[in-house]
Amino acid sequence: MTVYYDFDEVDSFTIGVVGVPGSRTFFLQVRRGDTHVTVKCEKQQSAAMATHIRKVLDDLPDDLPRQVLPLASEMEPLGPFEPVFVLGPIGLGYDRDNDRVMVQLEEFNVLDEELDLPDDADDEEASTVRLFLTRAQAVAFCSRTEQIVAAGRPPCRWCGGPVDPGGHPCPRMN
Numbered sequence: 001m002t003v004y005y006d007f008d009e010v011d012s013f014t015i016g017v018v019g020v021p022g023s024r025t026f027f028l029q030v031r032r033g034d035t036h037v038t039v040k041c042e043k044q045q046s047a048a049m050a051t052h053i054r055k056v057l058d059d060l061p062d063d064l065p066r067q068v069l070p071l072a073s074e075m076e077p078l079g080p081f082e083p084v085f086v087l088g089p090i091g092l093g094y095d096r097d098n099d100r101v102m103v104q105l106e107e108f109n110v111l112d113e114e115l116d117l118p119d120d121a122d123d124e125e126a127s128t129v130r131l132f133l134t135r136a137q138a139v140a141f142c143s144r145t146e147q148i149v150a151a152g153r154p155p156c157r158w159c160g161g162p163v164d165p166g167g168h169p170c171p172r173m174n
Helices: 043-058 119-123 135-150
Strands: 004-007 012-018 025-032 035-041 085-095 100-107 128-133
Touching: 004 025, 012 135, 025 043, 035 043, 043 085, 043 100, 043 135, 100 135, 128 135
Parallel strands: 004 128, 035 085
Antiparallel strands: 012 025, 025 035, 085 100, 100 128
């Protein structure tokens, strides 16, 4: 089933995790009033999104009044964490007229060539969540994402791979 959410304004756009480092499940959550939409994602997707949003913000002129950052409590995701879809392509942009960062989250879709799908299966659109963030909301999302990603397993100093509490079979240390 295809779902489409379009938020011109949001109360919160945040990231959350369930589980312990090494077996965490990441998700993004958009809230507007009583509506909250959760999308499952990968750690690398969220980290890349934060990096690119920061680049968008850095390229913008700084001639506007400072906006108040959301409170930490506003950045906490709300349960239950039932994702509407798994994240695939991500679109980022900037709406100059409204001074908003646009984020578009699309569903991960795999069409297996060997499956016997009806001819109109290719016409089915992926589920989408599109939202617009103030600069302050974008900064808050980036900061929270960076903190959550950094709270994972520490990287190996030789190979960069994650080190588990029980050890790490480093490929560079034959």
